[in-house]
Amino acid sequence: MSNLERDPAEVVCPAEEPAGPALQVLTARDVPLGGPRAMNVRRTLPQRGRTTIGAWCFVDHYGPDDVTVSGGMVVPPHPHTGLQTVSWLFDGEIEHRDSAGSRAMVRPGAVNLMTAGRGISHSEVSTPETTRLHGVQLWVALPDASRNVAPFFEHAEIAEVTIDDAVVRVFAGSLPGAEATLRQAHDSTVSIFSPLVGAQIELPAGGEAWIDLDPAFEHGLLVDLGPVGVTIAALDGEVDDPGQLVPLAETGHAATLARSELGYVPVGHEGVRLRAADAPVRVILIGGAPFGEELVMWWNFIGRDNDEIVEFRRQWQADVIGRDNPDGRFGSVDGYDGPPLSAPDLPTVRLKPRR
Template sequence: MSSFEADPEVGLPAPATVELLEGAPVALGGPRGFAVTRTLPNRRRRMVGAWCFLDAYGPHDLADSDGMRVGPHPHTGLQTVTWLLAGEVLHRDSLGTVQEIRPGRLNLMTAGRGISHSEETPREHTPVLHGVQLWVALPHAARDMPPAFAHHDDLPVVTGDGFTATVLMGTFAGATSPADCHTPLVGAEITLAPGPGSTLLLRPDFEYAVLALDGAVVVDDTTLKPGPLLYLGAGRDSVRVATGSASRLLLLGGEPFEERLVMWWNFVGRDHDEIVQMRADWADRTPRFGEVRGYDGLPLPAPPMPISRLVPRGRVR
């Protein structure tokens, strides 16, 4: 999920910088695993605010499939954000949490110093699975905090001229999510009605990106369909969006994240030696990551460490 070159330091992106970031196909669990499209980290841009990872999947027809089956695996230094448009996912973690998530509800797991979890399609499920999973990098002050899990089933919903928005994290259109944030950021699912378009108000000190979840959306002068992530840059106070048919998009934003990170496998750290220790703790089954109980399958093994040392990098290439 990353390469290992060093990166130059970068400042605040120029206003209204637009980049179309193509996604990479990834099979979770191996070549025959569950198919997702990964747009963060990207070869050109690794983060949007503190958002450092974005997998989109579906809609998948589960009639002839086991659906999602991701065995127990560890995380450090991040929050996982699970959001569904259709279907169900069953989460288990080493804190003892067993929580099914459905559309309109948010699962937020804060790894902190270390946690492990599994994700799977429950035995009883609807026929289609469609959703996203994101990671939020924790800043230095919070990265070693105790692990935690929260499920939010009553997120704020706001309406504007031609749109309805559900606020997953942070604040949008005057509504604030109850989900815990450790850096200034925002995540919102926005449903657009067909028509002349809507103006979404933004914070100039945030950088933003948009992912089409279904349908086709014109974002300023760019037509966006599901697949790529459209990076909008910083310095904006608004963006114009329009659609010819009902569509949904995911708006992500946040203050540019200035700390340099090492992202390797499921870990977010600050240097090579930290990652080596994290991997060893998982391989040796130390108490750091606990144990996930109830999943019918084996934990995921950590891949081998690369030959070269992992190098901390900034948010852009």
């Protein structure tokens, strides 16, 4: 998915950030995805105070959206560098096309992972058959050693794992205690370049589950259906009780996260207990080892400094928008009926840290 903001904020993700409270609650901001009939997305990463969770650097949450009202998702060809896009749907269908020659359908229960590497362009359009659209779009920052790999695309159907009352689908990396990670028909996994996890966790009304966490990871819990009761356990076995959240009636050591909130859990926690009240719960769990590298994000580019971002934009505008070199860094997307997105204007000052 593209960042379609016409005045995108420049963000420098520092190599280290303070851990803050045991459970930091991040609220979303609404971002229109397109023109007058725009589909709104709720963005929780990046934002001031928290720019990454492991290598995860971008979280958009959208729907359930009535496509007859919003017009659905229509994102023309646009570029990416230095990242992977992870597309995960709860409802609907999206057609993906990219300049590596890939064409695939994003459907519930399967993950589409696109590695931009040194540069790629792609489009995303909800299909005519789609009446409701609902899902998340996530980005993973590539570490410096891997950020210039050749671009490629992967699709995988995801196996279900049962943990207590929960049904878990691990769509990226691995989760402690889950015997099956994400799979394709020939049992290979999609490619990741740093230690991380991405998973969907569903609970029935009244259900609960203990989810093991890797204590070397920081984690985020994005609530799609909720509210959800959350209890987190530190390595010493003591339970953290975040005082800024509303305690659940049955325990003094739990808190609630509302729909579209993202709860951040720093390193050093060995597990989380999730509880559903009188309605089903669905949570997206993301996590990974602290990224440890400073990076600059602007529009759809990830680089390491101002000059790289300026050059990426120049090449996109010249090669693709100006048609000087359609076979350049970003290539071209075949089969999309319409022009590619022009990049916004750069700020009048050098890109600077924003925390």
